[in-house]
Structure formats: structure tokens, C-alpha cells
Amino acid sequence: MLNLSKKDKQMLAIGLTLATIFVILGVLVFSYSMETLEVQAEELGAQESNLYQAPFPDYMIPGFENEAGSILLGILSTLAIFGVALGVGALLKKSKFSE
């Protein structure tokens, strides 16, 4: 179990609130994406191919392609990534990877 001080709990709360704000801004205001790398690579002759169909392409829930769905998906994904990183961190802390 995590042994968190009051200050650490505060930092987690502020950080996760900030992450939620990023998700909402990313969906509602700054969602248009035309990545420099992709544009330039395509100008230079490369073509994207779809080798794999991701379950949530373009950060949308299939069949529920609206802003509310994307915000929900973004927040749940952020929490999932928080959980995965905590899990990896906890594994590394008592790791068997070291010599």
C-alpha cells in the first residue's frame, strides 16, 4: 500500500485535477490535430498504413463519437495510465529486475 503524506495527497489531487482540465481542454478547445511530423513526412513522400485497428481510434469511443464520450474516455484513460504507472512503479520498488 502507498504510504502518502498529506502533502503528497494534495499534490496527487492537484495533479489529477490538472490532468482532467487538460483532457477537457484537449477535447473541447484543442482537439484539432495535424501533427507537424505527419504533415512533413507525407509531403516528403511517406504514406500512413493501417496495420492495426485500435479499440479507440482518434481518442473516441466507437458508436459514441461526441465530446462527452471523448472526455469520459480521456478521464478514464488518464486514471488507467495512473494505475498502470503506479503498478509498474510499485513493481520496480521491490523489483526482481535488479542484480
Add this chain to the structure above:
Amino acid sequence: MHIPDGFLSPPIIIITFAITFIFWAIAFKRVGGKLDEHKVPLMGLLTALFFAAQMVNYPIIGGTTAHLLGGAALGIILGPFAGGISMTIILVLQAFLFGDGGLTALGANVLNMGIIGVVIPALLVLTLNKITKGKGLLIWVFIAAFVGDVLAAIFAGVELGLSQPVFQYGLNIAVPAMAINHSVIGVIEGVVTAVLIGTLLKLRPDVLNKSSILKDLPTVKASQEKKEL
């Protein structure tokens, strides 16, 4: 800066995955069993925060958009190896869940954003602080984040330029094209990273004092002592 499937040639895919696997082996060995208890929640938080921050696409020159990477911040706060693992978690989940970055390009994306974009800024801050004894910390952080972003873009340019015949053009076109536009992104990354480190320096210097990059730096220690008074 996520390279999708179809942009890289098979030799580049193999080489970038090989480098990435070597990095992971070293990183897990270096961090394994040595991760500070307080760094576990911090690793979770920063990984989630920069995943969310990468969803914000801001407009830059020529109608294109960019987003924060967060590599420099992860490297400086968590250390280059834990930071690299953290960025890897983001990139793997983005590729598998959202198709953001190709699966065949995952090795290249981890190399560019999770190794170059994390390790180089961390080592740069460490070196510059050693030379200057920590004076001008936030300037070094800005420079390191800028360099990290531009170098990551240059590496992407090299991988694309060497991926002939997928590309019609070679390194002489691909590398400058990537570097020039990504220098704008680098400036924004530098400012945001410096603001984040500056905020932590004021509010939570103890967090920075646990970083292998900033530990025992006079600026950080002085800020922590002031905070404890």
C-alpha cells in the same frame, strides 16, 4: 511527434526496436529495487499528467499542430531511467488503445520521445548544474527541454530519411524539415518545463531534492530549508 505505421522501412524498425529493448533492460536493472517509496505515486501522477497534456493540440506554424511531450520534465524529476519507463508507458498505451503512433513504429517512438527526449535533457541539466553549481537552474531546464524536443525530432528525421524507398527524399531534406518546425515546439516545451520545475522549487522542493538529477543542488537545498523554517 508520433510516427505512424507505414513511415519506416523494415531495417529501421528492427534497429529502433533493438535499441529500445536494450534501453528497457538497462532501465529496469538500474531502477529496479532502487525506486524511492515517494517516487512511486509521483511516477503515477506524472505519467498520467503528461498523457493528458499530450491530448492538448495547440496550433503552430503552417496550419500544423503540436503537443507537449513532457520528456524533459519526466527525466529531470524522476531521473532518466524511471522517466524513460514512464514515457514508455504513455507511448505503449497510446499506440495500443488509440492508434496514436504505429505499432511497427513503437521502437522508433520510444527511442525518440522516451529515450532521446528524456535522457538527454536530464543529463544536460545534470552537467550544466555541475558546471555552474546550480546557478541559473531554470535556464538550464529550458535549454534542456528545448534540446530534448529538437533532438527527438532530428532522430525522427534521421529514421525517416534512412527509410528509403518509403521516402523519396534522404537525410538532407528530412532532418532539417523536422528540426526547423520542431524548434518552435521546443521553445514551448522549454517554457512549460521551466515553469513546472520553478513551481515545484517553490512549493515542493523536497520532491526535486529526491531527484537523481537535482539532488543536493544548492538552489534546491536552500529552497527546501526555507520551506522547512
